[in-house]
Amino acid sequence: MTDNEKLLKWFSELRVDELREGGVIKFDMQDGTIEELTILDLEMNSILEFTWGEDIVRFELNQESDGCSLVLIEKIKTITNHTPKDLAGWHVCLDVINALLNGNTIEDQKEEWKKWYVKYVQAVSNISEVQN
Structure with missing residues (x-):
């Protein structure tokens, strides 16, 4: 690592x-x-x-x-507008590590990031709603 x-x-x-x-x-x-x-x-x-x-x-x-x-x-x-970007990025990094350990690759990491980014925007939004 x-x-x-x-x-x-x-x-x-x-x-x-x-x-x-x-x-x-x-x-x-x-x-x-x-x-x-x-x-x-x-x-x-x-x-x-x-x-x-x-x-x-x-x-x-x-x-x-x-x-x-x-x-x-x-x-x-502090949760910011950038937080979902970081979370999606870390998620993809972990997926890439998992793929590499299994002898595979993730061809389009940007597309994977986009998929997870949408999910983390919603998750962070849910947390923000609970806090308010």
Whole structure:
């Protein structure tokens, strides 16, 4: 998950610059800007946590008897209009990882993102309605 060559396969806009606590992951915004994400927690082969704007993203690998499980946690400070975009993006990333582990690929990731984006817009809208 932190090897840049393999990272290209599931999240091509990310590059690990310094793999250490306090290190940097660079996110290419695809508009000419690069956002630097700070690594908050790192345990090789088990935990990677980093900033994501004002939010925090954490990946956990947990060993199990027949392999391992991957858990993604995003701690969202404030729900915004961008939140469904991020959630759809993470959903597609996890689907891509799953496909790669099974020897497959997801050909049109943008179409997959669009499908999930519509669902997350509705889900976030439902949460916002409950909060109000």
